[in-house]
Amino acid sequence: MKLTMGEKLRILLKRKNVTIVELSRRIGTSNQNLANxxxxxxxxxxxxxxxxxxxxxxxxxxxxxKDGYKL
Structure with missing residues (x-):
């Protein structure tokens, strides 16, 4: 079964130890917008x-x- 983009992003966030809240701050959007x-x-x-x-x-x-993981 193929992973959705959201699932891939969640895996990447976990590996990078970054929350959705932190990611939304980094990309300049609201937490609610990114969660949606x-x-x-x-x-x-x-x-x-x-x-x-x-x-x-x-x-x-x-x-x-950078560690060579492909998602």
Whole structure:
């Protein structure tokens, strides 16, 4: 079964020890807005690129962590 983007992001947040509240602060959006995006699994490519940058990753259609993890 394929993971949704929201599930992939949750895994990445856990590995990076970053909360959704902290991520929302880093990307300049409200916690409620980001929580809604997770609930709907509705992220634009631009948002995913911003999230990747905020987490010290690259987004290439998937996330590549500096430790080599691909999600």
């Amino acid at each position: 995006k997770f609930k709907r699994d509705n992220f634009s490519t631009k948002e995913l690129e911003e999230i990747a940058e905020a987490l010290g990753c690259e987004f290439e259609g998937y996330f590549v962590d």
